[in-house]
Amino acid sequence: MVIQMEAITFSYGKQPVLEQATLEIPPGEIVGLLGLNGSGKTTTMRLIAGILTPSRGNIVRRWRRLGYLPEERGLYRKMLVRDYLAFLARLDGMTGAAARSAVGRQIERFGLEQYRGARIDSLSKGNQQKVQLAATVLSPVELLLWDEPFSGLDAMNQELLRRVVDELRAEGTAVLLSTHQIDDLEELAQRTYILADRRYHRYQPPLTPSAYIIETHQNPGWAVTTIVVAADDFADAVARLQQQAVVIRSVRPENDLKRIFRQLHDGQGEIGNGYR
């Protein structure tokens, strides 16, 4: 494991945030972190980064270098893009030449070539965010902590970021992604931790779901009907719907992330199939 958080308890003054919470991130895996606002996602990132210290519990860190994109992110706005990135690369211990080379690679990777010599405060919000993302991968890292990396990016840049995440996975970098966009996590993450009741609940997409949820409507714009079918009956059910000329809007496993997330926050969650 790149990181192991064992029975962590943490509070801000008298306000508890985590109680006996356990989380682990294997190397080279994309791990999602999901929770409502104020549930402790940012605190989790800060604990892993070593910026905060838990009141109780143990954090085992097995990485040499970490890339961190915090939620409260900023930039030295008066610096040029290349100077800012080179400054961070030098801070990571690189020589001047190595820093320039690393900056060139990441500028190309994130499609920032035309802004290389631009002042940061002249960039759009999305491009500033790409600079921040590039800053986290300047040095080879074993673990990336990205807090809301997709927010503020347009569709094209979100696609670019998904490609980068795939590249990082292929390179063996573990990524902890915190986001409110459940669809992104379903697509990217091999496992997701849902923060509820001051604990992490692990969700892993079921490889062989026992049931599926099918959303249908008769015509576009009509009311959506949801039906649940057992996995064994799935093929027959789809065939029946097609015979009735019903439009299938979506199909997803019954215990999907959205459902589990909602259940947990409605107080219906139980440790069982699909999550713990």
Add this chain to the structure above:
Amino acid sequence: MGTASHQVGVVAAREFRERARRPIYWVTTVIGILVVVALLQGPRLVGSLIHPAVTVGTVGVNPAALRSAYRASQSRHTHAPDLRVMVEPSVATAEAQVRAGQIPGFFSRSGPTLQFTGIPDPTTSLLIQTLNHRAMLAHIAPSVLAAIARAQARYSVRIRYLAPSSQELAVSLAVYGLALIIFLMVMFYGLLLAMAVVEEKESRHAEMMLSRVSALRLLWGKIAGIGGLAFLQITVWFTAALATYPSSGLTRIHVGALPVGDLFLFVLWTVIGYLEYGALYAGLAARSTHSNEIQQTTMPVTVLLMIGYFGAATALGHPGGTLRDIVMVMGYVPFLAPIAGFSLLQLGPVPWYLLAADILLQALAIWIAMRFASRLFARHLLDYRTARPRPGWLRRRTPNAP
């Protein structure tokens, strides 16, 4: 991760470069140069415009002889003020006038020689110089002139000081002025450091930095970078002063003869003061969320600095008894020492072993201040709420707050 010195150096270089790029830094540097030049050249320029007069006293020496000697000297010094000679009834009356500051001094006979009693200002120095060089005193005893002629003596006027000599006065004023510079530099650059810390918070950049570099290294880097700017500025101003001084008309006051050791102590105490107060300013500034809160959060540090400066100045204004003892003690108290320690030079040389002990004490204080400041720095740098006016020790402890 880089080594500690590498990371501190990278942070310091960025602070230095980014702030040196800002026009305001060079505007203040140029304003400083103009002030230095104005202070040095101003008296000469003003003197050439208003042509002032200087009054000296005389007891038993012919005033006409003095005026005549002075007129002769004016052919070489066109901007010299007019000389007025006041005949005094007695030496005692003349001495009283010198002590009251009404005249710079008076001439009298002392056996076979002429004596000037008082504090020679540039005008009377010029007169004495002329009397010495040309021995033009027709009305003094012939035996004196004969003695001068026989010995081909260059010095016929003996000076008896009723107050510190102009040289001592110049050194004392220089120490006073340099202490003022220490005070201003520490306060100005301490506040600049505080602003740099708050900018880090305002830009929300601190969290990303803290994942790469420890709070202590970040703090040291900032202190070193902004300290570099301060010393570059001081060096530019001193260079401007040295370049302008020879043409200032003040060269008869031998400020240039300020002991090199005193200048070294000035640099040393400025560094110590900057490090001690820089740590406090940076640590407390981390409690501010916006730059408009800096004055409020750093007020205790500024007050402490003012106590050091005005305390030393007041005590040195009455250099006897208890006040003298107070300033001697202040010279060793951390945070008061940077200004009081340097001002002690006005009371005479400080033995080297006491100075060494003082520096060790201050080094310990700097170490403690840095540890304290880095804890405050790390604890409050990620706290984006508005700073509360109540001091920390009155608030409930929140041990894990970011």
